[in-house]
Amino acid sequence: MSRAERRRRVPDPPITLSEEGGVRYLHFGNQWIQGAMRLRSPERLELEYLQRMMAWLLFVAEPAQMLQVGVGAGSLIRFCHRRLAATSVTAVELSPLVLAVARQSFGLPPEGERLKLVVGDGADWVARAANRARYGVIAVDAFDAAARGPALDSEAFYADCRQALAPAGILVVNLFGEHRSLARNSARISAAFGGRYVELAVPGHSNVIALAFFGPPLAIGWRALRSRAAVLARQYGLPARQWVRALEQQAPPGSAGFAI
Numbered sequence: 001m002s003r004a005e006r007r008r009r010v011p012d013p014p015i016t017l018s019e020e021g022g023v024r025y026l027h028f029g030n031q032w033i034q035g036a037m038r039l040r041s042p043e044r045l046e047l048e049y050l051q052r053m054m055a056w057l058l059f060v061a062e063p064a065q066m067l068q069v070g071v072g073a074g075s076l077i078r079f080c081h082r083r084l085a086a087t088s089v090t091a092v093e094l095s096p097l098v099l100a101v102a103r104q105s106f107g108l109p110p111e112g113e114r115l116k117l118v119v120g121d122g123a124d125w126v127a128r129a130a131n132r133a134r135y136g137v138i139a140v141d142a143f144d145a146a147a148r149g150p151a152l153d154s155e156a157f158y159a160d161c162r163q164a165l166a167p168a169g170i171l172v173v174n175l176f177g178e179h180r181s182l183a184r185n186s187a188r189i190s191a192a193f194g195g196r197y198v199e200l201a202v203p204g205h206s207n208v209i210a211l212a213f214f215g216p217p218l219a220i221g222w223r224a225l226r227s228r229a230a231v232l233a234r235q236y237g238l239p240a241r242q243w244v245r246a247l248e249q250q251a252p253p254g255s256a257g258f259a260i
Helices: 003-008 048-052 073-081 097-105 122-126 155-164 181-192 222-236 240-250
Strands: 016-022 023-027 034-037 064-069 086-095 116-121 134-139 165-177 196-201 207-214 220-222 257-258
Touching: 003 048, 016 240, 023 097, 034 073, 048 207, 064 073, 073 086, 086 097, 086 122, 097 116, 122 155, 134 220, 155 165, 155 181, 155 207, 165 181, 181 196, 181 207, 196 240, 220 222, 222 240, 222 257
Parallel strands: 064 086, 064 134, 086 116, 134 165
Antiparallel strands: 016 023, 023 034, 165 207, 196 207, 220 257
């Protein structure tokens, strides 16, 4: 039995919705939040971990092609489709039910020239020869039903993600910091990308956002990075200054900037 055949047999998660304070939440049959949307501002990134998944904007311009693995409530898709006019997004979701709920209850934009929605296995998608060197950014937010760790986390998967990235591409992965899967995934991502890997923890939450870099070496002075963060804050309303401070705290004492 192939990997795709095994994954097709995985049942759809038990989906429940809740609303509080003007925000609609997605759950997979438990209390863990799998996505959220503010009803009056659907393009806003309501959850802080999703905001941090946009930290790649500090380092690269809007890519021509972006891949989202795992749709959830469609927050990143809505944001990127609305705010990144130069970027076409492909989203791959294993569960037809999750995709249907994102469309019906979370305002997922309709498919068009800049958005392609695929029901399928994200691991198989990045492994396709046709997708090699295609995406400027790959964002992976595909937790298991218990919301304790990534559903896709093999060495082969991360290596295929690297191969699917265009030159100067970035992989962004949502990890769970209070689970044994964190160390395993950190090691596998770092190995797949030759150690060019950083983590941004989400203050007050268990999420850890991993960023892995592919392409030429990257070096940006702190002053330039802070200026870039200020632009992102004005243009997109993202707390980008916090991301730079987090990177500075991880850097060796006296470092002139971020280098990877």
